[in-house]
Amino acid sequence: MGMTLSDPDVFPTVMKYAGDFDYHTTNSLLALQKYEEKGIHNTLFMPFGADLQYFEPKEPHPKFVCDVAVIGHMHPDRLSLLIS
Known part of the structure; x- marks a missing residue:
């Protein structure tokens, strides 16, 4: 089983071997569509989540109070989502 947590950023690299797994997951619906277009049909969508029983x-x-937190890499094209 392969798990890709940085799609679609890593799609160009991961698509080369994603089809080699019995099951592969992605956290991106856009990347899921791209895998399908490349003929890779073993990939499932697995969104980020947390089980609240552990928190x-x-x-x-x-100092850290905020309305929105960006977890991971901030990309300029995502900034408009935060300030709209």
């Missing part, structure tokens, strides 16, 4: 809510530190 205990805490009051945030005032």
Whole structure:
């Protein structure tokens, strides 16, 4: 099983071997479409998620209070989503 967590950024590299797995997952619907277009049909969509039973809510530190947090790499094309 292969799990790709950085699609679509890594798609050009991963598509070369994604079809070699019995099952492959991607966190990107855009990349899922691209895998299909390349004839790679073993890929499933697996969105990011968290099981809340493993987390205990805490009051945030005032320095880190925000409405939106970007987890991972910030790309300029994603900035408009944050400020709209």
